[in-house]
Amino acid sequence: MLAFGLTIVRHGETQCNKDGLLQGQKIDSPLSEIGIQQSEAAGQYLRDVKFTNVFVSDMKRAKQTAEIIARNNRTCPDIELVADPSLKERSFGIAEGGRVIEMKNMAKAAGQPLPEFTPPEGETMEQVKVRIKGFLKTMFHRIANEHQDKIQDGGTSLADETDRAQAGLPDDGVLNVPVHALVVGHGAYMSIAMKYFFEDLKCPMPHGLDPSQRYSICPNTGMCRFLITLKCNNVDPALSDVKCVFINRRDHN
Numbered sequence: 001m002l003a004f005g006l007t008i009v010r011h012g013e014t015q016c017n018k019d020g021l022l023q024g025q026k027i028d029s030p031l032s033e034i035g036i037q038q039s040e041a042a043g044q045y046l047r048d049v050k051f052t053n054v055f056v057s058d059m060k061r062a063k064q065t066a067e068i069i070a071r072n073n074r075t076c077p078d079i080e081l082v083a084d085p086s087l088k089e090r091s092f093g094i095a096e097g098g099r100v101i102e103m104k105n106m107a108k109a110a111g112q113p114l115p116e117f118t119p120p121e122g123e124t125m126e127q128v129k130v131r132i133k134g135f136l137k138t139m140f141h142r143i144a145n146e147h148q149d150k151i152q153d154g155g156t157s158l159a160d161e162t163d164r165a166q167a168g169l170p171d172d173g174v175l176n177v178p179v180h181a182l183v184v185g186h187g188a189y190m191s192i193a194m195k196y197f198f199e200d201l202k203c204p205m206p207h208g209l210d211p212s213q214r215y216s217i218c219p220n221t222g223m224c225r226f227l228i229t230l231k232c233n234n235v236d237p238a239l240s241d242v243k244c245v246f247i248n249r250r251d252h253n
Helices: 015-019 033-045 060-072 100-109 125-146 158-163 187-200
Strands: 002-010 053-056 081-083 180-185 223-231 238-249
Touching: 002 060, 002 125, 002 187, 033 060, 053 060, 053 125, 060 081, 060 180, 125 180, 125 187, 125 223, 125 238, 180 187, 187 223, 187 238
Parallel strands: 002 180, 053 081, 053 180
Antiparallel strands: 002 223, 223 238
């Protein structure tokens, strides 16, 4: 068994975010001044939290955010940032570059809830889930290969990390976890990832969390954290257990 922490952070604000425009994949915006400030604040919040691995979408807004967070980190400032295209934002097809309100109207006209609506030429939720599953498989392999010395026989004590009351601290849930991955990505992608974790993987809800908050769009530089346990007996490391520590935390903003 190999236990590790997984902290997922949404990128900082871009001008398109501020203007209410859909970026998706075609619009590769850099961070705005506010987005840079948000990323610096996230980096300061996480500065003493040790990361052993960093994975990031290959889009500018996510890469800038990850670079700023890593630069602020006092335990691993020179860590490698692994850019992975499977972490790109969901494609919104013909709606990209338009206003978010326009896509809401398209969804309403189609009689569908916004998260489930797919504009023409866009990605369905199921297609994004395929990318999420592919990324998790790649990440599990990399982490199992790089941290073979942390693999233990039998069970792990991760339950202790989530069962104790969370103190609202930057290292909640990962204080005694030796392997910790940071993933920097995008809002719509993260919402679908939460749906995958809570519904498909049957991850239990954190104590005291309002269920309606599970799928709300994470704010810019908002954070979600999970504790993952892998079975590493075979060639392919397999998911054994997943627990959620918190979602959409924005204490640093």
